[in-house]
Each structure stands twice: as C-alpha cells, then as structure tokens.
Amino acid sequence: MTATTTPAITATGWPGDPAARRRHALAQVERIRDTLEAGVGESQQLGHLVPESVEAMRGAGILGIMTPDDLGGNEVDPVTAFEIIEAVGTIDPSLAWTAAILLEGAGQLATHLSPEQAAIVFAPKLPLQAVSLRPGSAERAEGGYIVNGRWDFTSGIHHADYVSATFWTDAADGKTERRMALIPAGQFEILDAWDVLGMKATGSTAFQVDSVFVPDEMIYDPMGTPRRTDTPLARLGMVPYILQMHPGMVLGAARRALDEIIAMAPTKRRGSRINIGASKSLAESSWFQRELGELDAQIRAARALALEANQRVGDTLAAGGEISLELLDSMQTASSFAGKTAHHVITRAFRQAGAQAIADDSVLSRLLRDINTILAHGVLGEVGFELHGEFTLGLQTADNRRMI
Template sequence: MTTNSVPSREELIRRAAEVVPLLKDTAEKSEESRNLADESVQALADIEFFKMRIPQRYGGFESDLTTTSAVLTELARGDGSTSWTAAVWTISTWIAGLFPDEVQDEIFSTPDVRVCGILSPTATAVPVDGGIVVNGKWVFNSGAKHSHWNTNAVILLHPEHGPMPVMTAIPLSDLQIVDDWHTAGLRGSGSVSTVATDVFVPEARVLHMGPVLQQKYSSEANRNSPIYTAPLLPTACSTVSAVAYGLAQAAKDAFFERLPGRKISYTDYAEQAHAPITHLQVAEAQTRIDEAGFHALRAAGLVDRKANAGEEWTLEERARVRLDMGATCVRAKEAVDVLNTASGGSSIYNHVPIQRIERDIQAINLHGVMHPNTNFELYGRILCGLEPNTHYL
C-alpha cells in the first residue's frame, strides 16, 4: 500500500480537458462496437481518473464529489458514453470502499481497478456456510466488459429473517456476460447484462443494505474519510447528474463548431449566425445549460459540505438531491433539443456529434432513477408532508 500526492481539482479538470479531443475521435468507434473503445479506457488511465475515488492508502486520491463531477462534466464534452461509464465506475469504486477492509485489500490490489455495479436487486441469493450463493441476472451493467469487479444488489432469501437486500462484490470472471446492448442512446457504454449461476460470495463480500442506507458502513480504515461518510443515493445521484450537464455543454460545443459558414436552406440567410432565430435559440440553450449546471453543482456541493462537516441528512435534503438530478436531466435535454433542432438536416449523419448527443441525453432522461417526473414527484411528496414512496433516498 502506498500514498502519493493528490492532484488539485484544477489539475484533474485540466487533464480531463486534454483527452476530450481523443474521446470525440473515438466516440463513433465506441458506438459501432457498442462498447467503449480501448483507446478511451486507456486515456482515462493515463490521466489517473481511476484513482479519484480510491482511498489514499492504496495510492488513490479520495477526490470529493465536486471535483469528480467537474471531471465527468468535462469528459462528457468529448463523449457521453465514456462519461457515463466513467461515472458508473466512480460510484461502484466508492461503494467498494464501504466494504470491510480485507475486501478492499483484494479489490484495490489491481492497478487502475475498474468496478462497475447495479443498485437494482434483480438477482437472488441463499445463505450457505461462509457466505451466500447467488443466482440471477443484472441488466444495464455499464462498462462490464472493461471491468474487474461487479458490486451488485441481490435479494437474500434468508429462511429465518425473510427476504432482505444486500450488496455483493463479485469478480467479473465469476459472471457470464450477455452481449445484449442494442440501443438508441449511450450505445458506446457497453451496458450489457451479467449473469450469476451458483456463484459463491464470501460473507465478507456481502453488505446488508439496511445499514448502508443509514450510512453505517463496514470499513474501519475509511471511517474518518469525509467521502466515505456520505450517503449512498445522494452520492450516486449527484455523480450521474454531471454527465447530463456535460452533454448539454457538448451540444453547445458541437453546434458552434459547425456554425461558421452555415446557411439556412430555402431562405436568404447566407449565414445562420446572422439570423435572429439563431440568436434566440442559442440564448435559450445557454439559459438551460446554466440551469442544469446550477442543479448539478448544488447537489455535489451539498454532499461535500455535509460530509466535511459531519452533519446528519434530513429527509428533505435527500429528496432535494433527487430533485436536482431530475432538474439537471430535463434542463440539459431542453438545451440539447434546441441546439439539435437548430442544426439542420445534415446533422443526422453519424459523423455529426449533435445527433449522438441528442440520443444520449434522451437515454439518460429515461433512466429509472434519473427520470425527471419521478424525482419531481418524490420531492413534492416530501414538501406536502407525505412519506417517500421509495427506499432510494
């Protein structure tokens, strides 16, 4: 185990910005193969991205959520699928830091370890001597083909205590990968399914979700690290919000890269940039981008502030992070929609980024946890004095 100097937030953002051109160049390749290009994964390793949410005692940076979100936002300006998969890796790597220390010793012994995972408990397990045996399937497993470990939720069918949700840490080598990722959006994320068939998981690699959702984690060594005192759902929701915010910025970049010299067909506007409709469109898009950024940054800032202060979370604060995630998604999509509409018929070609950005932001807005309407309803319930209708807070 080693410690190393931790780069500043500004340095990590600068590194992310440097790989944006490469991610743009490989985005179409990732789409065609329905999996991240090896060059994209190597670029993340080269900028030491995989160290950001690893404990410092293993040579990691223990980056806070504001820093992590800023880096993910920058990566999304290059490719939404890369940023999305990177976000999943940071969430799952952080979850690995909640397991007992001996489990972390095993996971983090691999250089540039990549951990993916699923929060939805779609598999089941039964207790056996020394652990549990897992069977079942998890879909939407982003980055699985490039990952070493899977942190997946499971329903433990306990004969005495009844069904209970647990989180497991399973090597990808113990699972079957089903290449079923044929989608309209985030095609490059390789969000395939993984299947467990009578997979034995030692007891140390099983976390009971009841204590986890109450911020009672199993690691002793990470107990005094602020990032490992944060709650699971606000951490995860804030992380993926950064991808939506970055895609909105990517749409703006893509639009203005193509704007010089473009005309508006079947009009006398020889320059699209001279048309009042264009001025209204880009102003509206920028407003939506700014609003998306407000919500994404507010959520990350709240998680960091409360973690550093050691403050308890209120129910309203937890629901507000869900609200911020939903607002980030819908405002980012509105911005992309405006710019996509303004991009003209030639933008439907595969080599033009705006059409891919449009499909990616649509996919994010359809995500079960990220869906704006679901999150707005949840926050509204809390404001109206009702109990939440979900455990995902």
C-alpha cells in the same frame, strides 16, 4: 520576505490541498481529452468503450475520485466530482456514464468490504466494479453462497475486474435483505444483450453466472451500515453519492451540443437549397441569436443549481454533518432539472442544425439518442419533480420518501 509553500503531494501523486487537487483533477481530463475523443466513434461501433479510453482514465486517476487515497484513490469533494464528470460529458455521455459507474463501484468496495478484504481487492490496482441491481438467485452454502442466474443493465462490465450480483437472503428477523456477491472476472459470462437507441458505448449488457461459490468475505450489504466510515459513500449515503455526479454528464452533453451549433452558425444557412437568395446564416439571424442566448442561460441556470447543492453537501460533510431530507431533495431536484434542461438544449440544437444533424455519425444525432436514453433512468428523470412537490407540500419524511 513572504514564505511560499508547495501543496503536499500524496502517495497518489495528486496534491493534498483541496483547491490544488481540484485544479490537478480537471487538468487530468484535459491531458487525456484527445485520447478520449479519438475513441468515441469506435466505442459506438463496439458497444462499449475502447480499452485505451478506460486505461487513460484509470491512469489519470479519474476513476479513483471516490476512493480514499490510502487504497490508491484520489478522493475529491462533491463540486470537483461534478466538474470532472461534466468535463468528460462534453466529450461523450457514454464515456461519462461509464466513468461514473466504475468510479462509484470502486468507492462502494472501499466502503462496504471489510478493511481487511478491501486491502486485498485494492492491492493490485484500483478495482473496477460493474453492478446490477436486478435481484438474481443465490443459495446459502457453508462459508458463502452459490450464485446462479442472469443479471442485466450492467454498465461498464466490459472493463470490470469484478461484478456485483444482487440477491435477496433471509434475515434473522424473518425478513429478506438485499445482498451483493462480488465475483471476479473469469467467473461470469458477458452476454450480447445491449441493442439500444442510445448510450451504446456504455455496454450496459447482461451477465450470466453458473453455480459460482462466493465466500462470505465477498458478500456485502450495499444499503447497510458501512464497514468503513471515512469514505465518500459512507458520509453521503448511496443516493446522494450518485446524485452529486450524474447532473454533470448531461449538462456537459448539453454544452457540447451548444458548442456544435455555435461552430456551424457562421456558415449554416437554413433553406438555402430552395431559396439561395433569402437565407441568412444562423449567426446573422436574430431569431437564432435569441434562442442561443436563452439556451445558454438555461444551461448556466441548471449548472448553478447543481453546483449550489453540491457545495452545500461539501460544506455539510466538512462540518461533520449528515445529508438532511431537504438537502437530498435539493440534489434530486437539481438532477431532474439538469436532465430536462439538457434534453431541451440538445433537441433544439439538433433541430437548428437541420439535415446536417441526421447522419448516424453526427455528434448532435448521437447526443439526441443519448439524452433520450439517459432520461429513462429515474435519477435524471421528471419523477424527481414529483418528489420535490411532495417535499414542498410537507407530505414527505425520511421514512416515506421514495427511492428513485
């Protein structure tokens, strides 16, 4: 008789075996999918996610996938992280973006706070952190800094237990260094400054801080040496940490757009209001069939490129290696290709749907606004192809590579 074993369950409630954990993680997205879908419309109107969506993701463990298990997280490998954000992206890009930012923020705190301070911050529950990278003002005081100013583009701030405000400080060698001040909810003011074309439900607005004292134990260097070396961020570094997930959200959105037009195709008849006898349904039209086949292939190709890069990242980390310049270039190229592919697929699906797509509350209208807004962000933009060209021509080194 062959003995069978059940994968061990960790303190987080997620299986310890990586393959079982991946299946469990993706099952959690499906388990709360109806709740997340139900909140999309209201989240668009509010300008940030409804609380039910955030709590569903936190309760399901999705927001803990970049946090070590011992701090209450549910750490997963790069491929699984991509797949989770991709699955959420099929529901709504704003939802996927906010989830990625908040779970990245929690992972950052686990990595860059001292272990003693992290234990305090993570003790009540998984802390959700929103970050602004725009440098503001902070003055040195005894035992910490006095923080003042306004910081913008702070995705997920309406759900954050903390914000991190970036500032510059003088280093011992006379140079300036970037620091972040971790400020708890109640000590900053959320401003109404998010009036945008798309990604409305990310709530990526500004916040104001007025003369708040932040002690040294709540100050950290986001680009400096990690204080804990066994976390996903410590092993990856900041840029690869982001690149592993962001392609998933846009490819999930592209897949949703294609699903929408496929559902319409059997009954959608373009031009039928003018010439009711000449129009076939989209599904019966060879030109639509041809384009549909091509769009599907493009999504699959972009997804395969991203997954191949993430699998290599996972294998490298498992072997104790570091992210090479070549692997970083592969991740960035996959991200830019995912962004460009998603833009093309969503635009073509929108055009094929005709007048049915132009209503403000249509899924395809929302996806079109969202993808154009997302591509204003460098991580998924075409500048990544410039970097790939530099690398391919042998003009790039680890020291001169630009940060997006």
